[in-house]
Amino acid sequence: MPERTLITGASGLLGFALATHLVHRDFDILGVSRTQSCVGHFPNVRLDLTQFDKLRDLVHNLRPTVIVHAAALSTVIPCERSPDEAWLQNYSVTKHLADAANHVSAHLVFISTDQVFDGQQGLYNETALPRPTNVYGKTKRAAEEALSSICKRFLIIRSNNIVGRNFGMGLSFTDKLLEVLLSGRPVTLFTDQIRSPIHLRECVHAIECCLRNRVEGYINLGGHEVQSRYETGLALAQAYNISQDLILPCTMSSHPDRDFLHRDGSFNTTKLRSLFPSIAGETVVAGFRRDFIADRKLNHA
Structure with missing residues (x-):
């Protein structure tokens, strides 16, 4: 039976690429985006995730087995300039989504960032101490802590520098x-x-492997160079x-x-490479x- 999979940020770079990839690989996809329609690519709905009642109702009615939360205010400088919006989009939305995911026993996969670290020593592994120094990193780390305390089944994927051409949406x-x-x-x-730059194709492949194998905990997702x-x-x-x-x-x-x-x-990507060589x-x-x-x-x- 296809995995009923909800993907937020479905018109963004990673969300769109992932949904486009999985819809052809025995996943029953519903994409969620706030401003752009993905009609013709995969089933999708438009929803402002900060409308928390509507977000909860969507998850409760769909009852997905997997949720990939890729939506975010995801660049450093805009977060510094609009910190309230960053906390709303990156922390509050994630917390409410985690509550809804836990209610339907969904496996929540959260796309986080290398910015949860301090950016000083490099080669961070999954057990390195998070020490964010900017608003973006602080909102993402707070979201990590919230969902890990709420959800019984979760995976936090910390992405690095995603490179490569888009799949049709997102620059x-x-x-x-x-x-x-x-x-x-x-x-x-x-x-x-x-x-540790990693190609968008490789990101999508890695996330698919994590979903199929129900990987839980933390994964640092980056290339080997x-x-x-x-x-x-x-x-x-x-x-x-x-x-x-x-x-x-x-x-x-x-x-x-x-x-x-x-x-x-x-990133130190030893864990990623040991799981999926x-x-x-x-x-x-x-x-x-x-x-x-x-x-x-x-x-x-």
Whole structure:
């Protein structure tokens, strides 16, 4: 019997990619999005998740076996500028969703972030002490604590730098960067901000594996390479046969909001690789090259 699966943030980058992937793999998908319709891709409803009574009724009536909570105010600077909205979207919504999920005994999978750590030492594993330093990280960590105290069955997936082309909705950093590079304009990228980039395809595959195997607890989801933003940009240019001279190095000290940015949010992904050895083994440049080939085929179709 197909898994009845509710996915929030279904018009966003990760939510849309996941729903589009799972709907063809024996999952009975219902996507939830606030502003955009996903008609033609998978069944979906529009709902403002801060309407907590309607959120509760949706979960109680649908009675999903799995809920993937991918909706969030998910970037650092907007959270700093709108902290009340960040706490509402990232913490309060998650707490109410956890209550509803627990009521119907659903397995709640929460998409969290590397920003729950302090961004100083890097190579964080699942047992590393969370110590968020910005509003985004603090709201996500509070949400982690709330749902872990409410839900009997949960998985917290801490994502890292998701790269690669979108699946049709949501703009990735790669999409934005590639648009600039293909126009021949230069970009500046940090040499001292470190992450564990993972391709969107690999993220989707990893989450599917976690759902099928009912993984619980915490998973740090990142690639096996540790790279600066600058190095990731060079890999993108290489894969798309774009001059790497367009990628200009800079440091975080040049950013006006540098005080809110983390230096090293890289992950130790030993747990992920021990559970699913085939995941996150692709190099960043190889993932970008697959995107390039897919784009070329689409443009010539």
